[in-house]
Amino acid sequence: ETGVTQSPTHLIKTRGQQVTLRCSSQSGHNTVSWYQQALGQGPQFIFQYYREEENGRGNFPPRFSGLQFPNYSSELNVNALELDDSALYLCASSPGWDSYNEQFFGPGTRLTVL
Amino acid sequence: GQQLNQSPQSMFIQEGEDVSMNCTSSSIFNTWLWYKQDPGEGPVLLIALYKAGELTSNGRLTAQFGITRKDSFLNISASIPSDVGIYFCAGPGLQGGATNKLIFGTGTLLAVQP
Numbered sequence: 001e002t003g004v005t006q007s008p009t010h011l012i013k014t015r016g017q018q019v020t021l022r023c024s025s026q027s028g029h030n031t032v033s034w035y036q037q038a039l040g041q042g043p044q045f046i047f048q049y050y051r052e053e054e055n056g057r058g059n060f061p062p063r064f065s066g067l068q069f070p071n072y073s074s075e076l077n078v079n080a081l082e083l084d085d086s087a088l089y090l091c092a093s094s095p096g097w098d099s100y101n102e103q104f105f106g107p108g109t110r111l112t113v114l
Numbered sequence: 115g116q117q118l119n120q121s122p123q124s125m126f127i128q129e130g131e132d133v134s135m136n137c138t139s140s141s142i143f144n145t146w147l148w149y150k151q152d153p154g155e156g157p158v159l160l161i162a163l164y165k166a167g168e169l170t171s172n173g174r175l176t177a178q179f180g181i182t183r184k185d186s187f188l189n190i191s192a193s194i195p196s197d198v199g200i201y202f203c204a205g206p207g208l209q210g211g212a213t214n215k216l217i218f219g220t221g222t223l224l225a226v227q228p
Contacts, residue, residue, distance in 0.1 A: 101145060108156055
C-alpha cells in the first residue's frame with residue numbers, strides 16, 4: 001500500500017505566473033484535502049475534494065483552484081502568483097469527506113515565489 | 115473564527131528530560147489531535163482524543179483532553195534526539211455545518227540536546 005505522494009518536491013516561480021501541484025492519494029481513499037503552511041505556522045485548510053467535487057473551501061481567493069480525477073488523485077492550481085503564496089503545500093487523503101481524524105499527509109511541495 | 119494557540123513556541127531540552135506542551139482555544143472542540151512534523155515531511159498523527167477528560171498514551175507520549183473542552187496537553191517522557199520536530203495540536207473545523215477540515219495550532223518546536 002503506497003502512501004500519499006506529491007510532486008514536485010520543490011518549485012520556484014515568479015510573481016504573476018501560474019503553478020500546478022499534484023497529489024496521489026493513498027489506496028482506498030476517495031477524499032483529498034489541500035493545506036497551505038507558511039513558514040513558522042501551522043497548516044491552513046485551502047479546500048477539499050470528495051469524489052471529484054469540491055467539498056468545502058477555506059479563506060482562500062478564487063485564484064486557488066483544484067481538480068480531482070476518477071482515480072482520486074488531485075491537482076492544486078494557483079494563478080497570478082503573489083509573493084505571499086510562498087509556502088509548503090500539503091495534501092492529505094482520507095477514506096471519507098468527514099474522516100478528519102484519518103487524514104494522511106504527503107511530504108508537501110515547497111513553492112517559492114520570487 | 116476557530117483558533118488554536120500553543121505554548122511554548124519552542125523548547126530546548128537535554129536528552130532524558132520530560133516535556134510538556136499545551137494547546138488552548140477560545141471555542142469548544144469535540145476532538146483533539148496531536149501531530150508531529152519532521153523537517154521536509156508532512157504532519158503525522160500521534161494521538162487522538164475524543165472525550166473530555168480522556169487521557170491517552172502512545173509509548174512515551176501522553177495526551178489529555180481538557181475538561182473544559184477548550185484545551186489539551188501533550189507530555190513526552192524521557193526525551194530522545196528523534197523527538198526533535200514541530201508538534202501541532204489540531205481539531206475539526208466547521209465548514210458550513212460539516213466537519214471536514216482540520217484547524218491546526220501554531221506549533222511547538224522541540225529541540226533535544228544529546
